[in-house]
Amino acid sequence: MVVTVICINVLISLVCLYVARRVWKLRRGLARIDRVLVRLEHRANMLLCRTRNFVERGNSTSSQLKQKYDSLQQKLQQLEKIVTIVRLTQLLLLRKRY
Known part of the structure; x- marks a missing residue:
């Protein structure tokens, strides 16, 4: 009986x-x-921090480009108006001559 209990205890401990x-x-x-x-x-955190810096720089650059584009667009419209006025003036002058 004691041997059985010891064997069971050894098995449990194993x-x-x-x-x-x-x-x-x-x-x-x-x-x-x-x-x-x-x-x-x-x-990943370091990479995202770097990426955020690039995105922020890109956003500021793109907003500057948008402003320049708007300014150039306005100048182009003014130039087109001037060219139209010059053509109309030429047409009027040519009609008066004939």
Whole structure:
């Protein structure tokens, strides 16, 4: 009877040792994954910060280009009006001559 109890206790302790070893390996693996994820998060954060700076610069540049385009568009409209006036003047002058 005592031998049976000792054998059962040894088997239980071996099972507990096996479970503890598996939990320890799992914990070690999870710690490794955690370190990798922390590094990836840090790199992604740095990349996003750089990207945000590029986007902000691009937005300011594009707004400057829009302003220049609007100014050039207004100047083009003025030039077209001047050209139209000059053509009308030429037509009127040519009609008066004939």
